[in-house]
Amino acid sequence: MDLKNYKFSKDHEWVKLEDDMAVIGVSDxxxxxxxxxxxxxxxxxxxxxxxxxTCSNIESVKAVNDIFTPLSxxxxxxxxxxxxxxxxxxxxxxxxGWIFKIKISDSAELTDLLDADxxxxxxxxx
Amino acid sequence: xxxxxINSAHYHLGGKMIDFFGxxxxxxxxxxxxxxxxxRTNGGIFDVSHMGEIFIKGDxxxxxxxxxxxxxxxxxxxxxxxxxxxxxxxxxxxxDMLVYMITDKEYLLxxxxxxxxxxxxxxxxxxxxxxxxxxxxxxxxxxxxxxxPNAEKLLTQFTNDKITELKYYYFLMGKVGNIDAIISRTxxxxxxxxxxxxxxxEKTASDLFIDLAEKGKDLGIxxxxxxxxxxxxxxxxxxxxGNDIDDSHTILEADLGWILKLKKGDFIGRxxxxxxxxxxxxxxxxxxxxTEKGVPRHGYKVFVDGKHYxxxxxxxxxxxxxxxxxxxxxxxxxxxxxxxxxxxxxGKQVEAKVxxxxxxxxxx
Numbered sequence: 001m002d003l004k005n006y007k008f009s010k011d012h013e014w015v016k017l018e019d020d021m022a023v024i025g026v027s028d029x030x031x032x033x034x035x036x037x038x039x040x041x042x043x044x045x046x047x048x049x050x051x052x053x054t055c056s057n058i059e060s061v062k063a064v065n066d067i068f069t070p071l072s073x074x075x076x077x078x079x080x081x082x083x084x085x086x087x088x089x090x091x092x093x094x095x096x097g098w099i100f101k102i103k104i105s106d107s108a109e110l111t112d113l114l115d116a117d118x119x120x121x122x123x124x125x126x
Numbered sequence: 127x128x129x130x131x132i133n134s135a136h137y138h139l140g141g142k143m144i145d146f147f148g149x150x151x152x153x154x155x156x157x158x159x160x161x162x163x164x165x166r167t168n169g170g171i172f173d174v175s176h177m178g179e180i181f182i183k184g185d186x187x188x189x190x191x192x193x194x195x196x197x198x199x200x201x202x203x204x205x206x207x208x209x210x211x212x213x214x215x216x217x218x219x220x221x222d223m224l225v226y227m228i229t230d231k232e233y234l235l236x237x238x239x240x241x242x243x244x245x246x247x248x249x250x251x252x253x254x255x256x257x258x259x260x261x262x263x264x265x266x267x268x269x270x271x272x273x274x275p276n277a278e279k280l281l282t283q284f285t286n287d288k289i290t291e292l293k294y295y296y297f298l299m300g301k302v303g304n305i306d307a308i309i310s311r312t313x314x315x316x317x318x319x320x321x322x323x324x325x326x327x328e329k330t331a332s333d334l335f336i337d338l339a340e341k342g343k344d345l346g347i348x349x350x351x352x353x354x355x356x357x358x359x360x361x362x363x364x365x366x367x368g369n370d371i372d373d374s375h376t377i378l379e380a381d382l383g384w385i386l387k388l389k390k391g392d393f394i395g396r397x398x399x400x401x402x403x404x405x406x407x408x409x410x411x412x413x414x415x416x417t418e419k420g421v422p423r424h425g426y427k428v429f430v431d432g433k434h435y436x437x438x439x440x441x442x443x444x445x446x447x448x449x450x451x452x453x454x455x456x457x458x459x460x461x462x463x464x465x466x467x468x469x470x471x472x473g474k475q476v477e478a479k480v481x482x483x484x485x486x487x488x489x490x
Contacts, residue, residue, distance in 0.1 A: 036157065061357065
């Protein structure tokens with residue numbers, strides 16, 4: 001999979017920019033670590049978060065996993081299809097497994113994120 | 127950290143290792159759900175060498191074991207196994223365990239790893255007056271569990287003993303490969319299967335485990351970790367010490383009346399249990415499902431009629447039956463099937479209902 005348009009946080013969320021919006025999900029590494037995803041608590045559309053806030057919870061068989069937003073902003077859309085097919089987070093983390101879309105309030109935060117190569121390097125050190 | 131003789135095989139097979147009560151053991155290999163469902167449909171192999179093995183020997187071995195257990199050990203004959211509580215003086219649990227009758231003068235008790243030292247100390251002090259010897263030989267024994275519908279097919283490739291004739295909760299003294307082994311038709315998964323106890327060096331044990339994994343492939347049998355062991359036992363409503371049973375809930379409250387034989391004669395905890403049996407219990411361990419979305423976990427608060435009553439003792443999303451399930455102590459008057467209550471999940475009250483258990487039962 002070509003991930004050149006994706007950026008990553010050290011908490012294993014990914015970000016894909018669409019103008020002043022960012023689509024956010026979890027990385028392939030994260031979904032593998034979580035295992036079989038069975039339920040997701042999505043953030044509410046219209047709610048605002050600061051970078052690093054817990055904005056969603058993913059329940060896998062193994063445990064509950066906090067999802068931190070890597071960017072501050074207002075949630076403008078959530079992937080409601082995950083309510084019926086949460087397993088898309090496992091099967092297609094960078095596509096149909098996207099979680100929410102945020103209207104970026106501070107684009108300076110983007111510089112904290114890693115590109116795909118940097119993220120891959122970072123994973124080697126874990 | 128303590129290592130079992132199979133330790134190197136876990137690394138070789140890509141196990142994800144954790145510290146389990148001081149033991150370096152795999153929580154999973156390929157994935158918890160995959161391993162869980164493999165055991166339900168084909169099979170899994172587990173390293174359970176951390177379990178404790180205590181031997182009681184002597185002319186009065188039967189009387190000694192009767193005195194420290196709740197089940198009726200006199201029902202055993204050589205080669206047969208019983209599940210029992212190791213009760214304290216209040217009729218609650220010091221541990222739960224399996225009792226193997228080797229001869230009328232020798233019994234093997236298989237206890238939980240986390241309780242081994244406590245159990246051994248308790249048992250040694252309580253059986254002293256029977257003049258029997260108590261030996262903790264846990265460090266000598268490797269234990270491998272082969273579980274699932276294809277377990278028998280795999281194990282027959284490793285032994286000439288007549289394991290196909292071995293019934294559930296029976297064992298034989300035989301050989302696996304060239305190694306002397308206790309082969310026991312038991313398990314903690316709700317499936318047919320075997321638990322094998324043997325003494326060996328690290329290389330022999332690790333090679334055997336890898337060989338089982340290799341030959342298991344054709345039968346759909348894969349190595350499985352502690353994660354799957356926990357979800358498998360919960361789906362089959364087998365109690366876990368420290369979660370569902372402990373030193374503050376009695377055998378009757380744990381809904382394990384079938385391992386309580388009050389007429390067998392005197393034993394530790396008999397008096398309070400007899401009294402409780404006559405007077406009746408006020409709370410009971412039950413199985414439940416969430417009726418709303420969410421996953422209940424150990425320790426989550428439980429509310430009955432809006433009041434905090436207890437905590438979830440075990441909870442998970444059951445990988446095979448695909449439902450959020452758990453166990454909890456409820457007031458007796460709220461413990462009937464269909465009774466509703468709430469589990470608090472991250473501040474929210476999520477509805478749950480009492481259901482029939484086991485949640486899963488194998489068909490054959």
